Amino acid sequence: MAQIVRFFWNGKALRGVAGDTIGEALYRNGILALGRSRKRQQPLGMSGSTSFGVIARVDGRPSVRIDRLLVQPDMQIESQDAWPTRSFNLLRLARHVPKRLLRGGFEQTMLFPSGTARFRYWERFLSHISAGGARLPDRVLAPEQSPARVVPADILVIGGGPAGIAEANRLALAGRVVTLVTRGDRHARSASLMAREVAPLHENVTSHLSMDVFGIYRAGRIVAGAPCAGDDGVTFFKPSSIIIATGRFSIPPVVPGGALPGVLAAPVALQLACRSINLGRVVVCGTGSEAEIADRLQSLGASVVEHVPTATVERVTGGNRVRGIFSSGRLIRCETLVHGGPWRADPSLEFQAVATGTIQLRTDPDATPVHAVGAYCQGSERIHINEEHLEEAEVCACMDVTGGELLSLVRNGVEDVEVLKRLTSCGMGPCQGNPCWHSMAELVARFGVSGKPVAMPSYRPPRGAITVAQAAGLLEVASAVE
Amino acid sequence: MQGSSRLQVQLNNRQTPPQFADAVIIGGGIQGLSCAYNLASEQGLRRVVVVDAGYWQGGASGRNETLVRSGFGSREWSEFFTYSCREWRDLSRRLRHNVMYSERGYMIVASSEQTADSVDSAARLHRQTGLRGQYASREKVERLLPGLDQSKVRCAYFLEEAGVAPHHAAMHAYLSACQDVGVEMIWSTPVDAIDTANGRVTGVWVAGALIRSDLVLVAAGAGSPEISKSVAYDLGGSVVRLQATALEPTQPFVHCAVTLLDLQTVLHQTARGEIVGGCGPSTDDITLRSDFLPMAQSMASYVTMFPQMAHLRILRQWSGLVHVSEDYAPLIGRCPHIDELWISAGWIYGHTGGPGAGRLIAKAMVGKGVDPLILPFDPDRFRRGKAIVEPLFIVGGSTNKVAATT
Numbered sequence: 001m002a003q004i005v006r007f008f009w010n011g012k013a014l015r016g017v018a019g020d021t022i023g024e025a026l027y028r029n030g031i032l033a034l035g036r037s038r039k040r041q042q043p044l045g046m047s048g049s050t051s052f053g054v055i056a057r058v059d060g061r062p063s064v065r066i067d068r069l070l071v072q073p074d075m076q077i078e079s080q081d082a083w084p085t086r087s088f089n090l091l092r093l094a095r096h097v098p099k100r101l102l103r104g105g106f107e108q109t110m111l112f113p114s115g116t117a118r119f120r121y122w123e124r125f126l127s128h129i130s131a132g133g134a135r136l137p138d139r140v141l142a143p144e145q146s147p148a149r150v151v152p153a154d155i156l157v158i159g160g161g162p163a164g165i166a167e168a169n170r171l172a173l174a175g176r177v178v179t180l181v182t183r184g185d186r187h188a189r190s191a192s193l194m195a196r197e198v199a200p201l202h203e204n205v206t207s208h209l210s211m212d213v214f215g216i217y218r219a220g221r222i223v224a225g226a227p228c229a230g231d232d233g234v235t236f237f238k239p240s241s242i243i244i245a246t247g248r249f250s251i252p253p254v255v256p257g258g259a260l261p262g263v264l265a266a267p268v269a270l271q272l273a274c275r276s277i278n279l280g281r282v283v284v285c286g287t288g289s290e291a292e293i294a295d296r297l298q299s300l301g302a303s304v305v306e307h308v309p310t311a312t313v314e315r316v317t318g319g320n321r322v323r324g325i326f327s328s329g330r331l332i333r334c335e336t337l338v339h340g341g342p343w344r345a346d347p348s349l350e351f352q353a354v355a356t357g358t359i360q361l362r363t364d365p366d367a368t369p370v371h372a373v374g375a376y377c378q379g380s381e382r383i384h385i386n387e388e389h390l391e392e393a394e395v396c397a398c399m400d401v402t403g404g405e406l407l408s409l410v411r412n413g414v415e416d417v418e419v420l421k422r423l424t425s426c427g428m429g430p431c432q433g434n435p436c437w438h439s440m441a442e443l444v445a446r447f448g449v450s451g452k453p454v455a456m457p458s459y460r461p462p463r464g465a466i467t468v469a470q471a472a473g474l475l476e477v478a479s480a481v482e
Numbered sequence: 483m484q485g486s487s488r489l490q491v492q493l494n495n496r497q498t499p500p501q502f503a504d505a506v507i508i509g510g511g512i513q514g515l516s517c518a519y520n521l522a523s524e525q526g527l528r529r530v531v532v533v534d535a536g537y538w539q540g541g542a543s544g545r546n547e548t549l550v551r552s553g554f555g556s557r558e559w560s561e562f563f564t565y566s567c568r569e570w571r572d573l574s575r576r577l578r579h580n581v582m583y584s585e586r587g588y589m590i591v592a593s594s595e596q597t598a599d600s601v602d603s604a605a606r607l608h609r610q611t612g613l614r615g616q617y618a619s620r621e622k623v624e625r626l627l628p629g630l631d632q633s634k635v636r637c638a639y640f641l642e643e644a645g646v647a648p649h650h651a652a653m654h655a656y657l658s659a660c661q662d663v664g665v666e667m668i669w670s671t672p673v674d675a676i677d678t679a680n681g682r683v684t685g686v687w688v689a690g691a692l693i694r695s696d697l698v699l700v701a702a703g704a705g706s707p708e709i710s711k712s713v714a715y716d717l718g719g720s721v722v723r724l725q726a727t728a729l730e731p732t733q734p735f736v737h738c739a740v741t742l743l744d745l746q747t748v749l750h751q752t753a754r755g756e757i758v759g760g761c762g763p764s765t766d767d768i769t770l771r772s773d774f775l776p777m778a779q780s781m782a783s784y785v786t787m788f789p790q791m792a793h794l795r796i797l798r799q800w801s802g803l804v805h806v807s808e809d810y811a812p813l814i815g816r817c818p819h820i821d822e823l824w825i826s827a828g829w830i831y832g833h834t835g836g837p838g839a840g841r842l843i844a845k846a847m848v849g850k851g852v853d854p855l856i857l858p859f860d861p862d863r864f865r866r867g868k869a870i871v872e873p874l875f876i877v878g879g880s881t882n883k884v885a886a887t888t
Contacts, residue, residue: 061793062794108582113575114573114581116574119574127734127754128733131732136733136791145785217773217774416670463798467793
């Protein structure tokens with residue numbers, strides 16, 4: 001019998017199951033809308049795609065990633081989507097502002113030019129609403145510095161899926177000293193969610209679980225990993241070679257409502273189903289693997305009503321959570337939309353290892369290419385863009401950048417993704433461009449007229465992986481890595 | 483608000499260089515756009531062309547910490563930057579686009595006797611020059627910086643005529659204003675060389691073609707030394723890399739811009755709630771890559787002075803390249819051996835100085851005289867033994883070692 005854990009959400013007592021993350025425990029209670037987008041204050045939830053939906057105040061600490069932290073007895077969890085108070089929430093007003101008015105630098109409106117008294121009030125108001133409800137803790141709850149450590153590594157495999165394990169095992173059998181780092185709390189987490197058999201990791205491979213590799217510095221000589229949760233310091237690796245095996249992730253459908261709570265990336269949906277959390281009626285969309293994902297969800301007890309190709313999805317309906325989807329002009333009622341594709345690799349780490357430049361960071365043609373294995377190497381799948389529904393489609397859910405906003409710029413010849421990013425703030429939220437830059441680049445490739453290849457904007461770590469205290473703790477090891 | 487489609491056309495990469503121009507500005511950063519705007523508006527030049535090797539906001543003008551500051555430790559710096567601060571105050575009205583200059587003030591925090599002394603001498607200078615600055619009481623510091631550990635503060639000095647202006651707003655306003663007055667802007671197009679004849683500038687070579695012009699400004703940020711070499715002029719100084727970080731958004735708790743003199747750190751909180759601050763300059767790797775060490779140094783400074791910040795997450799870190807002159811002061815004026823070739827280079831406080839410098843240099847370029855405010859920054863000053871000693875400035879993490887020891 002599973003052990004019940006009592007915790008508090010906005011002051012209200014709820015029950016979770018021991019071993020749930022906070023996000024899972026809330027989902028179990030039917031609480032899906034956890035955060036709000038920056039401008040329009042649209043509801044966002046645990047999705048496996050954007051991070052605005054999974055940050056909340058936990059025991060007085062702001063902006064905790066609640067999809068990574070296990071729920072504990074009597075934990076106080078508060079949403080950060082209200083200001084100044086939950087009962088008098090001015091942020092909600094923003095939901096009634098038309099999308100067009102919030103385009104681009106909505107801060108720069110000439111209704112409130114600087115140099116006037118009304119600007120002062122506007123700016124003050126703006127700084128409250130655009131910051132969301134995150135407040136600093138009243139007292140210091142963590143160490144001021146979390147000291148980093150340097151661990152030796154010859155070959156460093158990043159990613160603990162089947163491909164990473166196979167490569168680590170192969171090298172270990174060949175007598176190499178191998179270290180494997182994975183974000184998962186166990187090896188081959190996603191594969192086991194799909195009930196796939198994966199060989200165990202060779203006993204000679206040193207492994208680091210629940211570690212997020214966030215940065216590669218000094219042209220690939222230093223790799224930095226941080227604990228997925230908690231205040232422990234950063235781990236620095238100085239490998240002689242790096243193998244990227246981080247696999248691919250699914251891009252949410254670029255349609256209106258595509259960021260509503262209840263739109264889940266396949267691994268998140270599978271994990272929720274594994275923990276016997278009710279997903280309601282489920283529709284699975286994908287780029288080939290939808291039937292397999294649907295079968296697996298069904299066998300885990302979820303009620304899958306249909307699976308459809310992602311390209312047929314036109315719109316997701318619902319106010320605070322998914323209520324249905326339109327696929328090929330037909331409404332399918334459901335409470336959850338699971339997406340398994342289009343699949344894309346996150347090029348951030350590879351970019352950091354090989355990028356150079358003085359005008360723009362670009363892949364250095366002279367750099368030693370980073371070795372990669374598995375699904376990461378399988379190339380980018382096309383992201384389906386439905387032109388008819390593009391105007392209101394969510395591209396960057398955190399900053400409320402729609403397809404219509406990007407399209408109006410691209411159609412007028414603005415095709416540089418760096419400029420698009422600066423004009424729209426696409427990817428400037430807590431996810432720092434993952435997944436929205438993929439959709440933005442696809443949009444440029446599809447509608448741009450220059451025909452030039454479309455690169456990604458520069459990736460800028462640490463993308464929220466470390467705190468100020470953890471970064472300060474890097475000073476301890478600075479001399480050791482010179 | 484959504485930009486007009488005309489504006490968007492100015493940002494595309496399909497512009498072809500014209501055959502001639504009344505003035506060519508090399509560099510589309512804040513210096514270049516500010517000067518171009520003033521040439522085309524106040525000075526009435528008809529055909530002003532801006533050429534930039536990169537994309538709009540791709541250089542230091544789109545990567546800086548957005549601080550606007552008036553008071554420094556030297557008369558030359560303080561007088562010029564105070565002028566530019568006053569330009570900022572009125573800039574939205576002048577440009578007819580919102581630059582979002584937030585005159586929220588600037589707190590200079592000294593933690594040791596040595597830095598407190600340098601603040602004292604700056605304060606005396608500011609009184610003489612009529613600059614609005616004052617020592618801040620403990621209550622005022624508590625009100626503006628509630629998270630600051632005041633046990634580590636020896637003295638705090640507050641500049642009223644200072645604050646922040648987000649570069650995305652400022653650069654957007656300049657771009658739009660330039661568009662409004664007919665400035666042509668060509669992006670992602672490097673300049674090959676400056677064309678000269680008989681000691682006079684005659685044009686600029688761009689993408690294999692010559693734009694003929696008898697008036698040219700070099701305002702290319704980190705690229706200025708290289709471009710000046712094409713006319714055999716050595717700007718001196720060096721190119722350095724500066725690094726900055728942004729923390730995740732929180733409700734406002736840093737209500738003014740801050741310099742921590744002893745820790746050589748600057749920071750402020752943006753209207754989006756992010757704490758943006760500067761990491762130290764380095765010369766080890768002159769690329770836009772970032773390194774963990776400057777990030778670690780500035781984060782250690784943050785927690786020393788603002789312990790509550792320990793919990794906040796770091797969203798991103800980025801680098802920018804700037805050209806610094808031999809005395810760290812900007813180089814503003816004419817190129818000594820080529821007529822009608824003008825320089826606006828060596829900028830570290832380029833964001834602060836852009837509105838002022840652009841206006842004054844535009845006036846000088848059309849023959850209305852070099853303003854006394856920019857005269858001390860003449861690019862040729864070192865040959866005449868007139869380097870400027872500035873004892874109080876901070877470069878996103880480092881005081882001027884040269885000047886501080888003199």
